[in-house]
Amino acid sequence: MKTYLLFPDRDPPPPTAVGPLQQALLQDLDLATVVGAMSAGDPELLRIATAVLLAPAPPAAVVAFRQDVLDDCLRAPTTARKLYALAADALAEERRIWGWSEHSASSVLLRSLQVLGVFLGALRRLIELARAEGPALRSAGFRRLVAELDTELDDAFFREAAAHMERLRHRSPLLLSTGVGPEARPTEFTLRAPREERRRAWQRLLPARRSPRTVVIGDRDETGHRYLGDLTDRGLEPAAAALGRAADHLLQFLQAFRDEVGFYVGALNLADRLAATGNPVCRPRLDRADGPACDAQGLFDVGLALHLGRPVVANDVLAGGRRLVLLTGANRGGKSTLLRALGLAQLMAQAGLFVGARGYVGGVATGVYTHFRRAEDPGMTRGKLEEELARLRTITEAITPGALLLCNESLSSTNEQEGSEIADQVVRALVGHRVTVYYVTFLFEFADAWQRRAPQECLCLRVERRSDGSRSFRLVPGAPLPTSFAEDLYHQIWDAPPGPGAIRVDRDGSRRSPSGASFRAPTASPAEGGAAEGGP
Amino acid sequence: MSVHPAFSVLWPPGVVPSGHEEADAIFPDLNLGVLFEAALVGRERYDLRPFFSEPLASVEAIVYRQEVARDLEGPGVREAIDRFAAAMADAHAERERAEQRTYRYQRLVGALAALLHYGDAVEALARALPAAGPRSAGLRALGVDLAAYVAGPEFRSRLDTARAVDGELSGVAYALRIDGTRIGVEPFAGEADYSVEVERTFARFRQHGTKEYRFRSHGFDEFNHVEEEIFDHVVTLFPAPFAHLETVAAGVADFFDPVVLRFEREVQFLLSYLDLIAPLRAAGLGFAYPEVTPGPSEISVGATFDLALAGSAGRHDAPVVANEVRLSGPERVLVVTGPNQGGKTTFARSVGQLCYLARLGVPVPGEEARLPLCDRVFTLFDRAERPEELQGKLEEELHRAREILRRATPASVIVLNESFSSTSLSDAVFLGRKVLGAIIERGARAVYVTFADELATVDPAAVSVVAQVRPDDPTVRTFRVIRAAADGRAFATAIAAKYGLSYAQLAAGLPS
Incomplete structure (x- = not known):
């Protein structure tokens, strides 16, 4: 009996340990905000959402399968939530049932009886719910599940299970068969089903059938009673193991059921939260075979929307099959936000979720990687460029054709010429290797060379600059410009009257209070110096 | 086996083991004690220790044992004996x-059960041993004796009866009916396996890879009185098999033949040594069965090494350095010089080990080994460490040297390590000359490790060998010991140069 709501014909792969690359992805895309909204405070939902979002992307057909299941849930949210609660409650109750040892047949037997009691109760409620709500569900996933539950959880099963449990609850009488083993000890005991099964309450009043050869344990015979207990334990071992395995299998089934349904409950939670922000979402199409480069309308950063709780800036990214998207333009113009929006949309879409956009067409990525500029680490022993190159190396060792790489100011820790040269070589190699690259950069030489050499191969988006100089935080198609708009800020601050309140602004837009000693000569160019500074 | 009641796989007919005295003295110095202890591990029940201290005294006896050992290295023979050993242990x-x-x-x-294991063990060995085609006189004789033994009426009828009774007993199937405090004992009547029924009901929930239940094992204790009572009932339910059991199992100890038991133990001595060197062979180190010749003849072994050092744990990463050992014609003594920690003592030990191991009849480290049949190996190693005992130590060393020389014969081998180093160089040279002279006069062979270069040229019968360093970096020892003139000064100069302290460097570099 299988749930099969994430894959039409198999269990989801067991979650792998979160490696450094996935850790970077979590951090760079601010996935915590999204999975946090999906969990609504339930730690199980948090675990499930994280696992599914970080799992390798399934084929496009499976994505569509999940989207159908999700549509069912969006139409009947109460049913999905009830299914989840039913499994979660049973599992919580199971954890409270105590056993003193996994190596004692009595302990395993008693615990398994209790656990099966809880689980069979849950299964009864499950089949009732499935029979009541099943007809309203349209997705292939739910239809298969309901049909299987209907077959497997028939009345005969519940009757048989109850009969076994009743028999094993009364540990006596027992019939054990055995033979003469080493040292004259009994060989393995086999628990037998006695033939006079029908001897019930009224028959117990009659004298029981007695074997002519009987050993009777006296009341004060301590050794004898200990041995009798031990013998009973040994005799019950195979049955205890069978019952223990049954409980374990049911535990696994309910855990898988809780997890798979839980993913969709997480999706419902996220949908509720996003609906409250007033940002529209859509069911994406991921049927492009040539890679993840997308055409998106009204794309927004789901994480930002959740943080702000109101409508946020949306952009159109129409890559039209081009494998390189270059995002350029002024500081704090919305480039990083759009990059995150692209990454989140890809991850959510291929997990089977809706995306933060009005329309989205793309393809499944064989992997999603991020290479973001890291904040300076004072404890770092290696040079910054070396650190960047080392991370990039790890990515290029793992990346495969059809993958997506999101770069945020990669290779900006050296001078522009060197950074551009390295970036150009890396990106040329990756794109030639059928990797899709979304790249936020200030490296003009790099961006300009691509745009001149192969304009049909790359989409260049630039921060929109209004005529009055103010920012819309939108990106529009446009060739990269030779100077960064950090110059704006630079002059803004540089030209301001000198004073202690001057503010230093980094390229990424973060503000820091000045510490006089670190000020560099005011002639440092933003492109080379990496920062525009204000000072006395 | 009445044919050869004194049959041994380690000693040819008529030869008896002798002498432990030598072993006690030289094992610590040659590190053989540690080595042999390692060989004993896992074979404690065979009490093999004495065999390592009983070297053979004739070429004939050595060849007899070498042949057996060679046979044991063949896979067929080895497998047959391993099976035999396992069944006998049971x-x-x-x-x-x-x-x-x-x-x-x-x-x-x-x-x-003991009787059946013994019978299986002997029968299988009698079948497998001749089939493996041993060439040694020892194992061929054993094969003949075993064949006669297992075909004999006494062995045959006893074992056949035992097997029949075992079959009867495994056919006994009974059941216990537990109801409250009553345990009924009855013949098993073919009732269905209940746990299978339970499994069947819940099979629909089977998922992949759940744990297996492992319950506490129930030990092999004495029967308690309830078990005895139950079993008494079983015996009355099935009287025939148990009556037969009484007959066949009586007096089982007589069934174990003393010649079989002796072979069981003795063969383990050779196996313990072969197993000890197996990992070294696998690592590419060579071993050879030495050609042992009587009387004072040459020592000639290629690529030999210190077996104890090579075999000690934790050394697997460091390469083992192999050296030649040759003494021929009038040559009597190898005088070993060279830098400290350069492999001098290791080299000397390996010579002592070669001579002793050859007399155990086992393969020795090295290639194309030719060794004289030595009557005894003596060692004179530096002992006390405390400086205040220097006087006493020198005296004690001289006493020991004199005792060795008193007892040594032209067929003896003496290993001297840093002897008389606790005195001045001139004293050491003086004493060394005296002792070397005495050894040469006696006609014995010796290895003499010393820091005194002068001893290397003391006599035409003394051959100088030197532990080598890397020519380009004199701080790196190669542990190779080769025939060369002793020249301690050349080494010192090179070392100094590395640290910029040679005469030329200092003369040119120091401020004037």
Whole structure:
């Protein structure tokens, strides 16, 4: 009996340990905000959402399968939530049932009886719910599940299970068969089903059938009673193991059921939260075979929307099959936000979720990687460029054709010429290797060379600059410009009257209070110096 | 086996083991004690220690044992004997346990098991040994004796009966009916396996890879009184098999033949040594069965090494350095010089090991080994460490040297390590000359490790060998010991140059 709501014909792969690359992805895309909204405070939902979002992307057909299941849930949210609660409650109750040892047949037997009691109760409620709500569900996933539950959880099963449990609850009488083993000890005991099964309450009043050869344990015979207990334990071992395995299998089934349904409950939670922000979402199409480069309308950063709780800036990214998207333009113009929006949309879409956009067409990525500029680490022993190159190396060792790489100011820790040269070589190699690259950069030489050499191969988006100089935080198609708009800020601050309140602004837009000693000569160019500074 | 009641796989007919005295003295110095202890591990029950201290005294005896050892290296023979050993171990274990039991039927069932294991072991060996085609006189004779033994009426009828009774007993199937405090004993009547029914009901929930339940094992204790009572009922339910058991299991100890038991033990001596060197062979180190010749003849072994050092744990990463050992014609003594920690003592030890191991009849480290049949190996190693005993130490060393020379013959081998180093160089040279002279005069062979270069040229019968360093970096020892003139000064100069302290460097570099 299988749930099969994430894959039409198999269990989801067991979650792998979160490696450094996935850790970077979590951090760079601010996935915590999204999975946090999906969990609504339930730690199980948090675990499930994280696992599914970080799992390798399934084929496009499976994505569509999940989207159908999700549509069912969006139409009947109460049913999905009830299914989840039913499994979660049973599992919580199971954890409270105590056993003193996994190596004692009595302990395993008693615990398994209790656990099966809880689980069979849950299964009864499950089949009732499935029979009541099943007809309203349209997705292939739910239809298969309901049909299987209907077959497997028939009345005969519940009757048989109850009969076994009743028999094993009364540990006596027992019939054990055995033979003469080493040292004259009994060989393995086999628990037998006695033939006079029908001897019930009224028959117990009659004298029981007695074997002519009987050993009777006296009341004060301590050794004898200990041995009798031990013998009973040994005799019950195979049955205890069978019952223990049954409980374990049911535990696994309910855990898988809780997890798979839980993913969709997480999706419902996220949908509720996003609906409250007033940002529209859509069911994406991921049927492009040539890679993840997308055409998106009204794309927004789901994480930002959740943080702000109101409508946020949306952009159109129409890559039209081009494998390189270059995002350029002024500081704090919305480039990083759009990059995150692209990454989140890809991850959510291929997990089977809706995306933060009005329309989205793309393809499944064989992997999603991020290479973001890291904040300076004072404890770092290696040079910054070396650190960047080392991370990039790890990515290029793992990346495969059809993958997506999101770069945020990669290779900006050296001078522009060197950074551009390295970036150009890396990106040329990756794109030639059928990797899709979304790249936020200030490296003009790099961006300009691509745009001149192969304009049909790359989409260049630039921060929109209004005529009055103010920012819309939108990106529009446009060739990269030779100077960064950090110059704006630079002059803004540089030209301001000198004073202690001057503010230093980094390229990424973060503000820091000045510490006089670190000020560099005011002639440092933003492109080379990496920062525009204000000072006395 | 009445044919050869004194048959041994280690000593040819007519040769008896002798002498432990030598071994006690030289094992610590040559590190052989540690080595042999390692060989004993896992074979404690065979009490093999004495064999390592009983070297052979004739070429004939050495060849007899070498042939057996060669046979044991063949896979067929080895496999046959390993199976035999395993089955015999089971037989002994069953017998010992059965003898400790008090309940009659536990004793009898255990004795029957011991008897069956013993019978299986001997029968299988009698079949497999000749089939493996041994070439040694020892194993061929054993094969002939075993064939006669297992075909003999006594062995045959006893074992056949035992197997029949075992079959009867495994056919006994009974059931216990537990109801409250009553345990009924009855013949098993073919009722269905209940746990299978439980499994079937819940099979629909089967998921992949759930854990298996492992319950506490129930030990092999004595029967308690309830078990005895139950079993008494079983015996009355199935009287025939147990009556037969009584007959066949009585007096099982007589069934174990002393010649078989002696072989069981003795063969393990050779196996223990072969197993000890197997990993070294696998690592590419060479071993050879030495050609041993009587009387004072040459020592010639290629690529030999210190077996104790090579075999010690934790050394697997460091390469083992192999050296040649040759003494021929009038040559009597190898005088070993060279830098500290350069492999001098290791080299000397390996010579002593070669001579002793050859007399155990086992393969020795090295290639194309030719060794004289030495009557005894002596060692004179530096002992005390405390400086205040220097006087006493020198005196004690001289005493020991004199005692060795008193007892040594032209067929003896003497290993001297840093002898007389606790005195001045001139004293060491003086004493060394005297001792070397005495050794050469006696006609014995020796290895003499010393820091005194002068001893290397003391006599035409003394050959100088030197532990080498890397020519380009004199701080790196190669542990190679080769024939060369002793020249301690050349080494010192090179070392100094590396640290910029040679004469030329200092003369040119120091401020004037």
